[in-house]
Amino acid sequence: MTEVRNLNKKRIGDMSSDQRLFEIQIKDCVTRITVNTDGTLNITHDRVKPVA
Secondary structure, three states, rough: OEEEEEEOOOOOEEOOOOOOOEEEOOOOEEEEEEEEOOOOEEEEEEEEEOOO
């Protein structure tokens, strides 16, 4: 996974090396955006336990 940063140098997410998965984590919510073979997007939202 490669970090993706905005123009203000803030990290906004991670992209897989094949550029088919983009992952955004804000607090305990992870959003995963994947590209299907037909070019459509699949977006999922998951809650994760915070790391203590």
